[in-house]
Every structure is written in structure tokens, then in C-alpha cells.
Amino acid sequence: MNKINKSFASDNWSGVCPEVVEALLHANTGHVEAYGEENDFYTNKAVEKFKELLGENIRVFFVYNGTAANVLGISHVLRPHQAVVAAKSAHLNEDECGAIERFGSVKILEIETENGKITAEQIQPFLHSFGFQHHVQPRVISISEVTEKGTVYRPEEIKSLADFAHQHNMLLHVDGARIANAAVSLGVGFKELIADAGVDVLSFGGTKNGLMFGEAVVFFNEELANDFQYTRKQGMQLHSKMRFISVQFERYLTDELWKKNAERANRMARLLAERLRQFSAVQITRSTDANGVFAIIPESVIPELQKHYFFHIWDETTGEVRLMCSWDTEPEDIDAFTSVLAHLLPE
Secondary structure, eight states, X not given: OOTTSOOSSOGGGSOOOHHHHHHHHHHSSSOOOGGGOTTOHHHHHHHHHHHHHHOSSOEEEEESOHHHHHHHHHHHTOOTTEEEEXXXXXXXXXXXXXXXXXXXXXXXXXXXXXXXXXXXXXXXXXXXXXXXXTSOEEEEEEEESSOTTSOOOOHHHHHHHHHHHHHTTOEEXXXXXXXXXXXXXHTOOHIIIIITTTOSEEEEXXXXXXXXXXXXXXXXXXXXXXXXXXXXXXXXXXXXXXXXXXXXXXXXTSTXXXXXXXXXXXXXXXXXXXXXXTOXXXXXXXXXXXXXXXXXXXXXXXXXXXXXXOOEEXXXXXXXXXXXXXXXXXXXXXXXXXXHHHHHSOO
């Protein structure tokens, strides 16, 4: 693989945006109280930024990565006999190596979906288990925003799921690894998309959109957050030099840096999809709602194309591939990628 070229494998492959690097360097002076304690002004400022965007009545806890945010946030609000309902394609179900089953002792009740999104109607059959002592009890609904199939839940769809959950004494969790891309795609703020929609627990991502590392677990009900500091510590996610996570979020949430980065990634994905449609041999398989493009490319050209610009085959059975754009993707990257593709495709 040519390491000079940018890849379309994942937005995790991109670097750290300059503004966040500068913030990290600024924080790398002097001594600051460890573990995000009360005199860590970097962490205090980051929490205030979250409150500005999501509302005052929240609790924010920083962790290292998205898997930890999902596993700890969900398992904290469950008892051992309770379960989480999620799409079969959910990162929680397919890409976290059984972490929630092992460390959270949680069963996942999976739903097969066409587009990665689940509805209240699909959850309804699981409710027949309520009160039956031989069955695990559904307690949390978990959705991904953006979904693993590149689709986006509208605020009213999230509210519908939250209302359904609360009517049945359940909770709604959102895996927001690409929450900024979703908000930009919909033209809404985080409060309208998440807090006002009735979400209970949010895994708020930043790594895929310009941060070096770090995610946040946000509780919208203070009671649910009780004792989470112990769950985080036992889960090995309490960063001693907490300022190096929180300062990234403080900068990320200032001057709409999150929005600028996500807008670039989404715009580049739309441009890539537009260019790919010019090839009769390429089929765009899904709508380009955020920063991912799903397509079927002739199998014969994929290995050579991957040598120049790596990407993942998403569905081995259909040959569908996923092409991800990042905060630092440039039109020149797309021009070069499609130029190589044009050269490889049969006349």
C-alpha cells in the first residue's frame, strides 16, 4: 500500500486536526490535578461546553474510546437479567468483539435491518418477555447515529424511539461515534437531535472527526449517572492525565470546529458519490447521508485499487464496499482515486 496516499478505509485513519493539536500542546505545560478532579480547569471547561450544547442537566464522563463509552454507558444502567435491543449491524453487536457480553454481562437482542435503523414496531415482539422469569428482560434500546450502513436518524425518529422506550420503562442509548456528521447532515444542533428527543445516555464521539483519542459518556438523567465514576474506574477508563482528553473536547466544541470538520467530510462523500456515478460499472448502493459512500465496484479491480487507496469490502457476499471520507479529505484525493479507478476499469 502506498502510505503517501490518503485512504478511504475509515475516518479513524485520519490524523488529528491542527486546532486540536494546538490545544494539546497548550495543555502540555505545568501541572494540573489528575483524574479530572475539581481543580482540573481543562475538564471543567470541557464539561461546560457540553452543557452549552446539550443542556445544563447532564453529567459528562470522559473515557478513552467508543467501545468503552458504549459498554460502560449501557451496562451501568442494566441489571444482570436485563438486555439491550440493537440493530444486528450495530457496532455494539458486530464490531466490539463481544465486549459488552464479557465486561457488562449483557445480552444483545438483535434486529435485522435493511438500512441500519430500527423502529418501535420491530422492538415490540421483545416486550412479550416482560414479567416472564425465564426470559431476559429488555431494558435499553441502542441506536447508532450515524448508523453502520451510513444512514441517519431524524430527530423525530429518535423521539419516537425514546417515547416508546419510556412508555415501556426502557431507556434509549445513542452510539454517537459520528454524531457530528449526523447533526451536519440534518442541519440541526446536538440539543435538538439528542437532548430534546429524549435520549437517556449518549456515547459522544470525536476521534472520527479530528480528535486524537477520547470519547464522552453523557447522561441526561442525573439519577442514571449515580456512581458511574466507579463504573468508569473499574472499567479501566479513568485517564490519569484527564486534561489531554478534555482539552480536545473543549477545543472541538468551540467555534463550531466539530461542524467545520464534519461538513468537510460529508461534502467530500457527496462529491465522491457524484464522481462514482459517472462509471457505468459502479453501482451506488445506499444514500450518502453523511461521510460514507457504499458502492459495488467490479471485483476484478478492487485488489489493485486498494493498493493505491485502501478501503474495506463491507459485504463479501455482494461485493459492496465502503468508502469513508474524513475531516481532511480533499477534492484532489477524490480526483486521484477516481482517476486510478478509471484506469483499472475495463473499456
